[in-house]
Amino acid sequence: MAAATDDGIAGAKSGLSLVTNITVLLLVVLWLVPTVGLLVSSFRDRDAISGSGWWRAFTATSQNFAISTEGEFTETPDGWTLTGNVFGPDGSGDVSAFGGRRSEPNAFAPGETGELVRGRTLTIEANGDFVYVDPDEEEPSRTPSLYVATEVPPTFGTDNYETILFSNGMDRAFINTLTVTIPATIIPILVAAFAAYALAWMDFPFRGTIIAIVVGLLVVPLQLALVPMLKFHNMIGIGQSFYGIWFAHTGFGLPLAIYLLRNYMVGLPRDIIESAKVDGATDFQVFTRIVLPLSFPALASFAIFQFLWTWNDLLIAKVFLPSSAESWVMTVKIADDLLGSRGGDWGILAAAAFVSIAVPLLVFFTMQRYLVRGLLAGSVK
Amino acid sequence: MSPLLQGILTVVIGVGGCIGYFWSSNLVLDKVLFPPRGPNAGQNINRANAIRPWLFLLPAMAALGLYLVYPVFGSFWRSLFNRAGTDFVGAGNYAALMGDSEFRGALFNNFLWVLFVPAASTFLGLLVAQLTDRLKWGNIAKSLIFMPMAISFVGASLIWKFVYAVDPEIGIINAIRDTFGMAPVDPLQVDFWNNFFLMVILVWVQTGFAMVILSAALRGIPEETIEAAIIDGASPVQIFFRIKIPQIMGTIVVVWTTITILVLKVFDIVYAMTGGNFGTQILPSYMMEYMFRDDGRATAVAFVIMIIVLPVMVWNIVQAKREVH
Structure with missing residues (x-):
C-alpha cells in the first residue's frame, strides 16, 4: 500500500511539475511587471521615459x-x-x-x-x-x-528623487506620515492589550456579548464615522489636527487589535497563569509580567498591520487632517497634488510613489513572518 | 513645536497615561475601595475581582463606543437632516440619492466590484497557493505575489496608471497593442470595461492576502484524506476539487467575505485613477464627493454602505457567539 501511495505522489509530481513551474513563473512575472516598470522609470529622466518604454531602458x-x-x-x-x-x-x-x-x-x-x-x-x-x-x-x-x-546609451540617475525630496515638499509629507503613524500604531496596542486580557482570562457577565460586539465592529464601514467624529472633534476643540487623526486611527484600529490579541491570549497555557495566581499575583501583575511578554508575536502582528494601514491610509487623512499643504501626508500629497500638477511627469510621480512605498516594503520584507501569522490568527478560526 | 516632536510627546503621554490609568485604578481598587484585609476581606476580594475586568475594558470600550458604535446612530440621525443640518427632511436625502443617476451608477458599479474582486482574488489566491505548495521556490514566489499588500492603494493606483498610460512608449498595455498594429486606447475611458480595469488593481493587491490564508488552510488538510484518495486512483485534479476544496470551504468563505468588506471601503483607487469620471463611480468615492459639501447626503451614502455590509456583520457575530460558547 505504501508503494502505491509513493507512486501516486511521484507520478503527480513529475507529470505536472514543469507546467506548474512555468505557470507560477508567469504569474510572478505578471505580478511584478507593474511595480518594476515604475521602479525603473523612477530612475530615468523625463525625456528618456517618453522616448522609449521602460522595458527598453537597459538597451541603447x-x-x-x-x-x-x-x-x-x-x-x-x-x-x-x-x-x-x-x-x-x-x-x-x-x-x-x-x-x-x-x-x-x-x-x-x-x-x-x-x-x-x-x-x-x-x-x-x-x-x-x-x-x-x-x-x-x-x-x-x-x-x-x-x-x-x-x-x-541607457542612463539612470537619482535626479527624480532629489527633485521630489528637496524641492517638492515630499520631505514634509514624509515627516507628516511618520508623525501620524507612530502614535496611531503604539497607543491602540496598549489599550487593546488590557481589554484583550480581560476578554480572554477574566470571568464576568456579558463577556461573550462584548466579544461578539467587537467582532461585529470589525466590519463597520469607516465612512459612517467620518461626519459624526469630525463634528465631535470640532466640538471638543481639536478640529482637524494630528490629535484628531491619532484618536481616529486608535478607535478604528481597536476592533482588530482586541480580536487578534484575545485570540492569541486565549491560547496561552492555562497552567502558567493559574500557578501565578495561586502564588498571589494579582491580575495586573499576571498581565504585565506574564501575558504581555508571552503575547509578543501577536503584538508584533497587530503593530505591523496598524503600521501599514495608517501609513497607507488616504481616507482618514483627507478627513481628519487639515487640508493645507503643510499637513499633507504622502498619500494625500500624491493623490491630490502630484497627480494633478505633475500629471504627465512620470519620473517625478514614480519617485514620489517609491518614496512612499519604501518604508512599508522594508517593514513587509523584514517582518513578513509576523504579518502572515497575524493574518492567519485573524481569519482562520 | 514640530508635529513629529508633538507626536513623540503624544506617544509618551499616551503610553504613560494608559499605564498610569491601569496601574493607579488597580491600586485604588485594591488598597482604598476593597482592601483584602479586615473583617470583610473575603467579600472585598470578590468585589474587587468583579470590578477589575471593567477597569481593564473601560478605555477600549469608551474608544469603540465613541468611534464605531455612536457613529452608526449619529450618521443615521444626521442623514435625516438637510445639507446645513438645520431642517429635518426625513428620507429626503435617500430619495434624492435614488433620483440621482450617478448614485444608481455607483450602486451598480459597486455591485460589479463586490461580485468580481472577491471572486477573482480568491480564485487566483487559491491557484497560487495550490501551485506553489510543493515548489522549491514556492516561498519566494508567494512572497513576491504577497508584496502588493504592503503598497498603499494610492501607490498601487500610480503603478497601474503607468501600466495603462495611453502613450505606447510609456504604457505597456498600449505598447503590446502597438506591436500588433492596434491604435492606442485609454483603458480608463473604455465604457463599462474601465470598471474592470480598476478592479484589476484591487485584485492585484488582494490576491496575496487570499493566497497566504488559503495556503495555510491547504497545509492544514490531513494527509490521510489525500493519501486515501490517491490509493483509490483519484487524479490530481479530482483530489483538488473533490478532496481539498470541500475541506477548506470554511476558509474560502472567510477570505471571500473579508475581501467583500474591503471592497466596500476602498475609495482610493477610483479617486486617484478616474476621480469617479467615465462611469466608474462607486459608493465610497461618491460619498467623498459630498463629504464637506453636503453632510446630509454624505451620511446617507455611508448608511447605504452600512446596510450592504449588515448581512456579513450579522453572520460574523453569529459565528463569534457560537465560538465563545
Whole structure:
C-alpha cells in the first residue's frame, strides 16, 4: 500500500511539475511587471521615459534631436555651403540616421547625401560632421535646422528623487506620515492589550456579548464615522489636527487589535497563569509580567498591520487632517497634488510613489513572518 | 513645536497615561475601595475581582463606543437632516440619492466590484497557493505575489496608471497593442470595461492576502484524506476539487467575505485613477464627493454602505457567539 501511495505522489509530481513551474513563473512575472516598470522609470529622466518604454531602458535607444546649426555660409562652386558638427565643436556622439525635416528625422543613413527641398543637399557622417549645400543665388538668411537620430546609451540617475525630496515638499509629507503613524500604531496596542486580557482570562457577565460586539465592529464601514467624529472633534476643540487623526486611527484600529490579541491570549497555557495566581499575583501583575511578554508575536502582528494601514491610509487623512499643504501626508500629497500638477511627469510621480512605498516594503520584507501569522490568527478560526 | 516632536510627546503621554490609568485604578481598587484585609476581606476580594475586568475594558470600550458604535446612530440621525443640518427632511436625502443617476451608477458599479474582486482574488489566491505548495521556490514566489499588500492603494493606483498610460512608449498595455498594429486606447475611458480595469488593481493587491490564508488552510488538510484518495486512483485534479476544496470551504468563505468588506471601503483607487469620471463611480468615492459639501447626503451614502455590509456583520457575530460558547 505504501508503494502505491509513493507512486501516486511521484507520478503527480513529475507529470505536472514543469507546467506548474512555468505557470507560477508567469504569474510572478505578471505580478511584478507593474511595480518594476515604475521602479525603473523612477530612475530615468523625463525625456528618456517618453522616448522609449521602460522595458527598453537597459538597451541603447535611438533618440531624435533637432539641431539649430550656427556659423557662416561659404560660397563654393556647388552653392552656399555650411559645415560643422551636429554635436557642436566639443561634443561627440553616434549618428544613426538624419533628415532635413522634423517629420522625417530618419530619412537618410549616415554618410549618404540626402536630397532636400529646392535642390539643397545634406550629408552627415556617423561622427556628426555635416555638409549642407544650398544652390540658391543669394546667401541664405538663416542657418538650417537639422534632424538627427542618435544612439543613446541607457542612463539612470537619482535626479527624480532629489527633485521630489528637496524641492517638492515630499520631505514634509514624509515627516507628516511618520508623525501620524507612530502614535496611531503604539497607543491602540496598549489599550487593546488590557481589554484583550480581560476578554480572554477574566470571568464576568456579558463577556461573550462584548466579544461578539467587537467582532461585529470589525466590519463597520469607516465612512459612517467620518461626519459624526469630525463634528465631535470640532466640538471638543481639536478640529482637524494630528490629535484628531491619532484618536481616529486608535478607535478604528481597536476592533482588530482586541480580536487578534484575545485570540492569541486565549491560547496561552492555562497552567502558567493559574500557578501565578495561586502564588498571589494579582491580575495586573499576571498581565504585565506574564501575558504581555508571552503575547509578543501577536503584538508584533497587530503593530505591523496598524503600521501599514495608517501609513497607507488616504481616507482618514483627507478627513481628519487639515487640508493645507503643510499637513499633507504622502498619500494625500500624491493623490491630490502630484497627480494633478505633475500629471504627465512620470519620473517625478514614480519617485514620489517609491518614496512612499519604501518604508512599508522594508517593514513587509523584514517582518513578513509576523504579518502572515497575524493574518492567519485573524481569519482562520 | 514640530508635529513629529508633538507626536513623540503624544506617544509618551499616551503610553504613560494608559499605564498610569491601569496601574493607579488597580491600586485604588485594591488598597482604598476593597482592601483584602479586615473583617470583610473575603467579600472585598470578590468585589474587587468583579470590578477589575471593567477597569481593564473601560478605555477600549469608551474608544469603540465613541468611534464605531455612536457613529452608526449619529450618521443615521444626521442623514435625516438637510445639507446645513438645520431642517429635518426625513428620507429626503435617500430619495434624492435614488433620483440621482450617478448614485444608481455607483450602486451598480459597486455591485460589479463586490461580485468580481472577491471572486477573482480568491480564485487566483487559491491557484497560487495550490501551485506553489510543493515548489522549491514556492516561498519566494508567494512572497513576491504577497508584496502588493504592503503598497498603499494610492501607490498601487500610480503603478497601474503607468501600466495603462495611453502613450505606447510609456504604457505597456498600449505598447503590446502597438506591436500588433492596434491604435492606442485609454483603458480608463473604455465604457463599462474601465470598471474592470480598476478592479484589476484591487485584485492585484488582494490576491496575496487570499493566497497566504488559503495556503495555510491547504497545509492544514490531513494527509490521510489525500493519501486515501490517491490509493483509490483519484487524479490530481479530482483530489483538488473533490478532496481539498470541500475541506477548506470554511476558509474560502472567510477570505471571500473579508475581501467583500474591503471592497466596500476602498475609495482610493477610483479617486486617484478616474476621480469617479467615465462611469466608474462607486459608493465610497461618491460619498467623498459630498463629504464637506453636503453632510446630509454624505451620511446617507455611508448608511447605504452600512446596510450592504449588515448581512456579513450579522453572520460574523453569529459565528463569534457560537465560538465563545
